Amino acid sequence: MSTVKTQPLNRRQMAWRSAQDIADKSLVNLGLGMPLAVADYLQPGRDVFFQSENGVVGVGPLATADKIDTDLVDAGSRRVTLRPGATIIDSASSFAMIRGGHIDVSILGAFEVAANGDLANWDMRVPDKGPLVGGAMDLAAGARAVWVIMEHTTRKGAPRLVGSCSLPLTAVRCVKRIYTDLAVVDVTPAGFVVLEVLEGMTPEELATKSGAPLTFAPGWKPLSAPPIADAD
Amino acid sequence: MSTVKTQPLNRRQMAWRSAQDIADKSLVNLGLGMPLAVADYLQPGRDVFFQSENGVVGVGPLATADKIDTDLVDAGSRRVTLRPGATIIDSASSFAMIRGGHIDVSILGAFEVAANGDLANWDMRVPDKGPLVGGAMDLAAGARAVWVIMEHTTRKGAPRLVGSCSLPLTAVRCVKRIYTDLAVVDVTPAGFVVLEVLEGMTPEELATKSGAPLTFAPGWKPLSAPPIADAD
């Protein structure tokens, strides 16, 4: 299996990389957008339950056309199926599960993550548009581990790993790990600690694309992913 | 149907008298002891649900020997049945129902009721015995209406309707109505207001058996009950 070199990971490759770290028998909540693809790339033999905020505990694959049931949806309004052993609870019970620390990993998209773990992922400050927070704050504050999947920089090249967030916060000091197209980064009491850097990229180059100091873990590794076509 | 005269109501007659005031389609919780008998004396045609703290919503008659199921019990550990339309919920949900004001009437036994509605019904201060509060405080604080069934005086003749309770409180200012063997009494912002006095008993005599001032409602009536053998 050949690996991509120097080319930043695409969105599905970022999801793939994140998926490799999901432990067997975890309960995982996947945020809208990129994180949803994580379900497609679990390591073989790992038995994982996916929870959705609307109360589905054990989301299965998307429903095929002949299996669509408009009452069986996930938090993204996608028509889904149930995996074996799935249960369904009401919203108050679902958020009790989330807030109570029963979700092993919440994987979220983000606009910015600060070196202290602060997360901004819900409000882009688009003028006059109504707010939409949904369950983002609950997941960020409630899950045992919060992981973020996001591009390392904005389209304009501004860093998304920052000293402090400029956009409204989703939760304070919550992010544990970040998967970007360029790196895998832990958020620690000492700030950002890089675990992996895109194959062929130098630590110095990664630092220039980051808005806060990076520490490189002893024995940090090159980041690569198998070829996967990006999502549309 | 002849009525008892001058003889104080027995325990089942007190339950009967209380039962006459239960409105059609109510949700009612019956405390241990005397209140349980209330279920036997509802007015004909009244459709009432009885809730039990352990989560049975729609307690039916006691189970006959051939129908006993040790998993189908009420809060008094009695083996019961379900009425049509009954549901069963867990304890947290059951007390959410109680505390949330969804019980129309909670009928409780008591040691003392004060003129301001304070209730003492859980702790007799028996030396060295462990406490047993169960759901009494929840019912007293949570039900829309709290009614008490108790003898008007202790066996030694001390009043149970008092100026202020001498025994530990179950809840403050909660009792709305008291059914005794001698009277039916409302608890109002102005104190005890007597609605009915045992047939043949004078207001003055009732007052001597009460530990706080009694007001007699305009048009107060004689209290009587059909003959019912007392419980064993």
Add this chain to the structure above:
Amino acid sequence: MAIDKRVKSAGDALADVADGATVFISGFGGAGFPNLLIRALREQGTKRLTLVVNSATHRYSLTHELIEAGQVSKVICSAARGAGKDLSPFETLLKAGKIELTCLPQGTFAEAIRAGGAGIPAFYTPVGVGTDLTRGKEVRRFGERDYVLEPAIQGDLALVRADTADQYGNLTFRYAQANFGPVMATAARLAVAEVRAISDQPIPHTQAQLPGIYIDRVVLAAE
């Protein structure tokens, strides 16, 4: 008289709703929207409503019809963003200051309603601490973490979509249809359910998902 909560029409079920009522509306992601009842509330014409609804703008819910009809003065929700870049009717009213908005984290929204039905006036939660959505609210430390005090939400009316009901108001829900419906029913003075089918027989206790004592009226919603 035997308890029987079935009523003939959604109009009958909502005939006595008053102006200024606080109204819960169930539904999430296309499942559990009580659209028959929402339509009836629009036709009934009640004004100055406060809506407590997870999303004010979900395309499958008729909530937006109440808003567009000018019947709504306030919305409590976790989502109020219209699709696309253009402003939705709700966003236009919001911009014009003609509608009031409280946005809550979805779990706080659900828990506050649950608290409203459960006799809990307020509770502490870690969610939203340090964010715009809890600005001005009391923050308190328990152990090593900060929590914010959130008040319960109670209402006058709950509109709930379920799958089946019986004469006692017991309800079942299909798949993810329950979502906010059960807690909304517990927190409202009057709770009305629209259902796909009404069972002639009592729903067995092993199947009922919400005790009928929380439901006051049941309407059949022909599909």
Add this chain to the structure above:
Amino acid sequence: MAIDKRVKSAGDALADVADGATVFISGFGGAGFPNLLIRALREQGTKRLTLVVNSATHRYSLTHELIEAGQVSKVICSAARGAGKDLSPFETLLKAGKIELTCLPQGTFAEAIRAGGAGIPAFYTPVGVGTDLTRGKEVRRFGERDYVLEPAIQGDLALVRADTADQYGNLTFRYAQANFGPVMATAARLAVAEVRAISDQPIPHTQAQLPGIYIDRVVLAAE
């Protein structure tokens, strides 16, 4: 590896319980007592336990065996009165100052455990205000009523009796057997269920009453 929470014996299920653990025990009025697991905990011999159990003295529960065996240093409950006038073993220990006791109103007990599993560190309740059971606790007015602040309860281990389980830990309960079991499972770091039967097939979502993610180990309790 496929999730499979079935373990061979109650002893295996409790082998790693440590001294000083806080242990939830389900059951009420004869229904839902996990007596197989309680017996195993006694045989395991763990010391200095804090028991969170509705009744410390119910005659159908083997809770008293743990207490008589001297394994318990504290009890949190709503009922601790032995039957009859003589002192029960619990009451004798209590009188001798050898066991600590916290008595809570039963609904506060249940809600505190629910809060412990739901990420709520504390909540206000009207129950117990002005009584001995809330002495020293914070009282606060909301609207026209006083409420007391009650802290959540969390634990290390929950022993829960249910009717059936599947390999995922999903549970069903018979009649009034659920009582405190579901919330106890949510509030414990490790939750063990004993059941009458283990289903070879996953329990359908329409029947499961507690999601298996709250249960860590399942033991068959032969009747």
